[in-house]
Amino acid sequence: FGLRMAGVDRAARRARVAELLELVGLAGFERRDVASLSGGERQRVALARSLAPRPRLLLLDEPLSALDRALRERLAGEVRAALVATGTTAVFVTHDHDEAFAVADRIAVMDAGRLLQAAEPARLWHRPASRRVAEFLGYEAFVPLADAPAALRDAVRERAGAVDAGGGEGADGGPVLALGPGSLVRAPDGPVEGRVVAAGFRRGVVETVVDVPGVGHLTVVEASQGPRAAEALPAPGETLRLAADGAAIAVVPA
Template structure:
């Protein structure tokens, strides 16, 4: 079951909010897609347009080949989970989960069986009779997810379901939601501004900016080969350095001010051939992309700042040419100390 969005356009008066989006959701190789982007880029509007809540100004939304233009929201058979869950406060957990089943006239026995099944799926066994006002934030969002899944929807739309929770709870629930979606085998799209959450939950990520999809691919592709500097910074690269990409005899490496670092063949620009040619590239570094290394590697640097963290030390170092960058060290070092640093090849992004 695949949702096909083609040339989707949504406007608010004269303002274009969604501008020509093409996206397939629920494919066999990527049943769960994350729509990742900053606040205000149109992510929630996209969800509302797919659900039929927001009218579209152009393009099409099709499910299994059927155009949904004339299909009202309640007939699309899509489940939706919003940021705040929107649970019914005067009802119990079980009654909330059963709500959509009763409106579809499921029998009492079938409803009770499905509620029990969903409580087990979301890890809330024994809480059917609890008032939803007595739930924690994480429990409430799992009830909302169970309610959306109860009628066995053809597609699940998750609109920033974890954004109101604290970081630690979001990280735990992201793992749980990923497990629940795979167990339920329901194609889904997750809207989020958190790239870590997107990577945990989704098989594919579509990065959105100003109403457009600017890059789409597997999480590793987005991290390791962002299409431009904006995407690189949005997914966590804090430093951009110039480099020269060298491909020779089946191997690839990037020469930078931080030394030469070998890179995965999948990061090689498709224009390169096996002739030893070099092209200018930009390299994205994350806070832990540069590490202190031995005397036989890297380049010399002087420590300008030290922050002691639970597992290691985060350093600010300056190279001989004045370039300043963050680095990590497993050993304690002092401000003013001279050492050598190098790029971790597993934490570098080749941009473009």
């Protein structure tokens, strides 16, 4: 439709359609009935149709929201590949931050109509501008830097480019440590203790929720050790030794 509106002749339209269907993995689907397409195939067709007239700017508003999670994750990568291949600039609107990280070169976080932060994905994750942004990204616990356990302060201090972890204003001011899944890792001689609250599997990893004194509940993530790993899951109430990973701890304003 977009090509017809632009006055493109039939031969050029057919060539463009074939080019884009091949790009989105649907080569040979030109005459396929829409009713015979799967949800993922329909989304690929919609993307190809949007790209056909070579738009200078493309708005994609929750394009994957109606699909199941596994398909969303796969198509997010395909959407990015198609945008890069065609050199198309796009605004991709989503409430799923995993989608945003999979697709975008730059992410803008908005809340109630206000722009909270815009940055490249890696910088956004490691340097959230505020506690609100960090909460949206999935950070779980927030501790004033001056009141944090020494092991956490040391981990932040050792991280390249980290803020000065030598002091602060306590609970009412100064920088705050933001911790999430991966901020603490299992270590036999680790300086941090955590009491197991719950443990279970999630897509090939073991996630253990621990209660750390002075910090709160945090998720420790480990690779699954195979089908018999359930026999070794930490039991509720068990104490784990943990170490801090400074690269997985962010520092945000109070």
